[in-house]
Amino acid sequence: MENICVGVRVRPTVPSELSNGAYWKVEENRISLHKVHGTPISGLSYAFDHVCDGSCTNARAYELLTKEIVHAAVEGFNGTAFAYGQTSSGKTFTMSGSETDPGIIHRAVKDVFAKIQLISDREFLIRVSYMEIYNEEINDLFAVENQKLQIHENLERGIFVAGLREEIVNNTEQVLKLIRSGEVNRHFGETNMNVRSSRSHTIFRMVIESKAKDTNLSGDYSSSDAIRVSVLNLVDLAGSERIAKTGASGVRLKEGKHINKSLMVLGNVINKLSDCAKQRGHIPYRNSKLTRILQPALGGNAKTSIICTIAPEEVHIEETKGTLQFASRAKRITNCVQVNEILTDAALLKRQKLEIEELRKKLQGSHAEVLEQVILTLRNDLLKHELEREKLQMELEDERKSHREHDKSIWEQQMKIVDLCDIVTSSGFDTKSGQGQDSVTQSLKQECNDSNSMCHGDTFRTPCFKASPKAFVVKRSSYLTLPDYSPLPDTFSKVVDEDTWLRINKGHIVDLDSLQMTPARKVQSFPSSDATPACSSGNYRQEVQHLKRQLLIATEERNELEREHAEQILLNHRLMDDISGLQKEAKLILEMPKRLSESVANCKDIYGDVLSIMQSFVFDEKSTSAKLLSSTSEIGMCLFRTLETHFSMGMDDHIPFTGNNSLIQEQRKVLYEKLNSTITSLVLSQTPTAENEQLEAKQCSCENKVAAWSQLSRFHALIMILFSIMLLGLFYLNFFSILIL
Numbered sequence: 001m002e003n004i005c006v007g008v009r010v011r012p013t014v015p016s017e018l019s020n021g022a023y024w025k026v027e028e029n030r031i032s033l034h035k036v037h038g039t040p041i042s043g044l045s046y047a048f049d050h051v052c053d054g055s056c057t058n059a060r061a062y063e064l065l066t067k068e069i070v071h072a073a074v075e076g077f078n079g080t081a082f083a084y085g086q087t088s089s090g091k092t093f094t095m096s097g098s099e100t101d102p103g104i105i106h107r108a109v110k111d112v113f114a115k116i117q118l119i120s121d122r123e124f125l126i127r128v129s130y131m132e133i134y135n136e137e138i139n140d141l142f143a144v145e146n147q148k149l150q151i152h153e154n155l156e157r158g159i160f161v162a163g164l165r166e167e168i169v170n171n172t173e174q175v176l177k178l179i180r181s182g183e184v185n186r187h188f189g190e191t192n193m194n195v196r197s198s199r200s201h202t203i204f205r206m207v208i209e210s211k212a213k214d215t216n217l218s219g220d221y222s223s224s225d226a227i228r229v230s231v232l233n234l235v236d237l238a239g240s241e242r243i244a245k246t247g248a249s250g251v252r253l254k255e256g257k258h259i260n261k262s263l264m265v266l267g268n269v270i271n272k273l274s275d276c277a278k279q280r281g282h283i284p285y286r287n288s289k290l291t292r293i294l295q296p297a298l299g300g301n302a303k304t305s306i307i308c309t310i311a312p313e314e315v316h317i318e319e320t321k322g323t324l325q326f327a328s329r330a331k332r333i334t335n336c337v338q339v340n341e342i343l344t345d346a347a348l349l350k351r352q353k354l355e356i357e358e359l360r361k362k363l364q365g366s367h368a369e370v371l372e373q374v375i376l377t378l379r380n381d382l383l384k385h386e387l388e389r390e391k392l393q394m395e396l397e398d399e400r401k402s403h404r405e406h407d408k409s410i411w412e413q414q415m416k417i418v419d420l421c422d423i424v425t426s427s428g429f430d431t432k433s434g435q436g437q438d439s440v441t442q443s444l445k446q447e448c449n450d451s452n453s454m455c456h457g458d459t460f461r462t463p464c465f466k467a468s469p470k471a472f473v474v475k476r477s478s479y480l481t482l483p484d485y486s487p488l489p490d491t492f493s494k495v496v497d498e499d500t501w502l503r504i505n506k507g508h509i510v511d512l513d514s515l516q517m518t519p520a521r522k523v524q525s526f527p528s529s530d531a532t533p534a535c536s537s538g539n540y541r542q543e544v545q546h547l548k549r550q551l552l553i554a555t556e557e558r559n560e561l562e563r564e565h566a567e568q569i570l571l572n573h574r575l576m577d578d579i580s581g582l583q584k585e586a587k588l589i590l591e592m593p594k595r596l597s598e599s600v601a602n603c604k605d606i607y608g609d610v611l612s613i614m615q616s617f618v619f620d621e622k623s624t625s626a627k628l629l630s631s632t633s634e635i636g637m638c639l640f641r642t643l644e645t646h647f648s649m650g651m652d653d654h655i656p657f658t659g660n661n662s663l664i665q666e667q668r669k670v671l672y673e674k675l676n677s678t679i680t681s682l683v684l685s686q687t688p689t690a691e692n693e694q695l696e697a698k699q700c701s702c703e704n705k706v707a708a709w710s711q712l713s714r715f716h717a718l719i720m721i722l723f724s725i726m727l728l729g730l731f732y733l734n735f736f737s738i739l740i741l
C-alpha cells in the first residue's frame, strides 16, 4: 500500500489583487494562513508532501511531484498526476506550461523517452492518446470526429475509453506535435477570472509497453517472458468556479455547472477513500466520467500524485481553504501498486507446462501416499488382529487351566467314590468275616495314612492309587448306575473303573475289551441291615449318593467346558485363517509396485517387438507397412490403455489387487492374440495369391512366346542368307558366261 503524493503549488500573486488582510505563508512542506502582521491564523495550517510557493518553476514542480511517477511508469507501474484547484489557480500552467517553462506533460514525455534510452535490455512500444471530458461527454482530441465516447471495462484492459485514437510514437517531438494538434480541439473559454479558462478536463495518456530483449533459451518460464503494460495519465482538470465570480452565463454557465458537478463527485470519492476502510462503504466512481476514468488512480493500482494549485489572493481564501481541505483528505488515500505484467502466448504455454508438471508430480505423490496409507491401514489391522489373537490365546489358556482344575476335582471326586465303594465293599466282607465297624474304621485309617490326600481333615481322604498294571478292571466308567461288577477274586484287593485306571496308569491301557469279557456274575446285593451295622452302612451309602450327585454335576460342568474349549479352538482357527489371509493381502500390496513396474516393462517389451516387426516389414510393401503401422499403433494404444486402466483401477479400488492382476493378464493375452493375428495376416499378405499366380503364368507364356519368336527370326535370317548366296552365285555365273561369250 502506498499513500498518494499530494503537493500544493501557489500561483504567483496577481499584482492587482494584493491585499492587506491575510496571506498564505509557505514554509518547507507547510502552508498556513497568516494575518498581515505575520500572526498565523489557528486551524489554517496544512502540511503536505511538498509545498511550492510562487517562485517555483514547472521544472521544480515536475521534479518534486511527478518525476518519480513517470519513472515508475516506465518500469511497469501505472501512474497518474493531476492538477486540481479553483479556476485561474495555475493548473493548465502547471500541466502544459509555457514556451519558456514547459509544463509537466512536456517534461514527462521527454523524461519517458530519455529513460527508455537508458534501459538497454528491454524494448518499448509507446502509444499516446488525448481526450477531454466536456459537459460530461468524452471527446477525442486527436480525432475531432470521435466524440461522445463510452467508457468500458474488461479483465484484459481494465477501464478504457472505447474508440479513442491511440498513436504509436517514437520520440518526444512526435508526441509534442500530437499534443499541440490536440490542444487545438480543446475547449477553452473566457471568464471573468481567466481569459483562457479550461472548460473541460483533459487527460493525456501514455501507454508504455515493454518486453525483455533477451530470449530465454533455457525453455523455462521466467518473468522476462512477460510483457509489461503501464498507463501514465497526466490530467489537467477544469477549475471549480463560483458563478458570481466568473460571471458565467449561457454556455459558460452550463460548462461551469458540469465542471463543478464532476469536481464535487471527485471530492466525494476522495472523502470516501480518505475514510477508514470500515466506514468507507460504496465509492461513487460511476457518478462522473472523470472519477470513472481516474478510478485506478484513486485507491487502485497506480502511483498517484495530486498537484493542488491555489490562488494566493485574499479574495480566494475560501476556495483555497476548500482546495487545501481536499488535498488534506487526498493525503490519507492509499493505493495498492504493482507492476502490470501480461504473459505472452509462449510464456503462458511455458507456465502452464510447469503447472501441469507440478500437478502431475503432486498426483503421483498422492497416489504413492494413498498406497502407503492403504498399506499402513492393513498393517494396523494386522497388528490389531494379532493382539486380539494373543488375547484370545490367553483366555483360552485360562479356560484350559480352569478346565484342568475341574478335571482334577472330578478325578478327586471319582477317587473318593471309588474309595468309598471300596471301603463299603470291604466293610461288607469284613462284616461277613466277623470283623466289625472297628475294622472298617481301621481300614479307613490305613487308607488315610497311605494316601497322599489333598483334602486335609476329611475322614474320606482320597486314596493314593499308584500305577499298578496288574490291577483288575471290571467295569468301564459309568457314574450313573451302581457299579456292576463281579465279586472280587480274593487275590485282588482293589477295584477301579476304566477312567481311573487310565489316570492312575498314566495312560497305559491294557486290553480293556478282553478284560470286559470276564464273565460277569450276578450282582450280589449287600445285606445292609443285618450284615452291616445300619448306621455306618447307611451313612456310607448316603455319602456315596451325595458324591455321585456331585460327580454328575461335575461331569456336566466338564462337558460344558469341553464344548467351550472346542468352540475356542474353532474360533482360534478362524482367527488364524483371517490373519494368514491378511498377511497374504499385505504381501500382495507390498509386491504391487514391483508387479506394476514389471507389467509396464512387459508392455514396453511387447511394444518394442511390435515396432521391430513393423521395421522388418516396412521395406517390403508400402500398403503392408501402412497396415502394420496402424495395427501397431492400435496395439500400442491398447497397451497404454490397459496400463491406464490398470493404474486407475489399482488406485481407485485399492483392493483386491489380485483381481486387477488377472485382468491385466487377460488383457495382455487378448493383445498377444491380436498381435499374432495381425502378424499372421501380414505374413499371409506376403504369400502369392491366385491373382499373382495368374499374372506369373501370363508372364511365363509371354516369355515363351518371345523366345519362340526369337528362334523363328533366327531361322528366317538363315534362309535369307542362303537365298542371298544362291542369288549371288547365279549372278556371278551369268556374269562370267556373258564375259566368255
Ligand SMILES: Nc1ncnc2c1ncn2[C@@H]1O[C@H](COP(=O)(O)OP(=O)(O)OP(=O)(O)O)[C@@H](O)[C@H]1O
Pocket (backbone or CB within 6 Å): 010, 011, 012, 054, 056, 085, 086, 087, 088, 089, 090, 091, 092, 093, 094, 194, 196, 197, 198, 199, 237, 238, 239, 240, 309
Ligand atoms: N506558476 C505560475 N507562474 C506564472 N504564471 C502563472 C502561474 N500559474 C498560473 N499562471 C498564470 O495564471 C493564469 C491562469 O492560469 P491557468 O490558466 O493555468 O489557470 P487554471 O487553473 O488552468 O484556470 P482554469 O481552471 O480556468 O483553466 C495564466 O495566465 C497563467 O499564465
